[in-house]
Amino acid sequence: MILQFWGATKTVTGSLHYVQTKGTRFILDCGLYQGHRDEAESNNRNIPVKHLEELDCLFLSHAHIDHSGNIPTLVKSGFRGKIVTTEATADLISIMLLDSAYIHRKDIEYVNKKRRKKGLPPKKPLYTKKDVEEALNHLEPLSYEKWFEVSQDVRVIFYDAGHILGSAIILIEVQEDNVKKRLLFTGDLGRKDLPIIKDPHQVENVDFLITESTYGGRYHRPYKEVSCELRDLINVTYRRKGKIIIPAFSVGRTQEIVYEIQNLHERGELPDIPIFVDSPLSVNVTEIFKRHPECYDEEALEIINNHENPFGFKRLIYIKDVEKSKALNNINEPCIIISASGMCEAG
Incomplete structure (x- = not known):
């Protein structure tokens, strides 16, 4: 198994992780990098994963834009696989990505207004409403605690992460050379006793853990x-x-x-x-x-x-x-x- 971390490593935003086994290739999350305009544009327009058309799936942990917001660029750049996520997250990104496209359009209108004054050619938005609609065609909603078979040797299951509505902890089981390995991607974790949604599910017997640490050193008041x-x-x-x-x-x-x-x-x-x-x-x-x-x-x-x-x-x-x-x-x-x-x- 090969793991590569392309986003949300030295920064909080732009979550993107690549997993390769002997017979499959997939990614975990595809979020927008958010920061200075020029740096963000460069990072968001250039998906670092090679041969996107050969990816089997994107597994999406939740709907926040720093985890989902660059999905239209992924599809626009050649991705043809399934976008597997919970049913609630599928509903949420259907409106959030359209809202994101609107913000990109308004932002590029402002940028191009300044560029015209300098005699520079206009730029295009990162993605459009049409790009979002095409990306949404790849959605494959999956209920919590039901296995999704990626291949004969790889399967995935979602557990509640307790972060926002529909957020998921993603457990991946990989069988290679007659050895089973369990990789857990937590996405963003919630905390106990938050209102409305369930507490994070406890997953045991994990071989590899990918987790976020945004609040790892911070105390949350009751x-x-x-x-x-x-x-x-x-x-x-x-x-x-x-x-x-x-x-x-x-x-x-x-x-x-x-x-x-x-x-x-x-x-x-x-x-x-x-x-x-x-x-x-x-x-x-x-x-x-x-x-x-x-x-x-x-x-x-x-x-x-x-x-x-x-x-x-x-x-x-x-x-x-x-x-x-x-x-x-x-x-x-x-x-x-x-x-x-x-x-x-x-x-």
């Missing part, structure tokens, strides 16, 4: 402590007649915040304050969350079984319309506005 801090900040700002602006990732963080605010409100720990989710992508992602209760933990499932919506309550308003988004600037009463973290850059 979730209850964070919830209390959120409650206190909202209450203090409300008494000052201010607005609470929360930038949050569209996938995972937004839904966790909505879920926790709803819990605090139902326990009588928050005032009757309007809450706006001001991000079209977050709204679409939340709809996908509703379609995948197989990823929920017991507490979230209990809410569903009681015919309640874990992502909707009386004072919560989801906004997709641009004019309604602009109208938030004119609100003169205390409120909570949750917007995609990209509002600070591309949103």
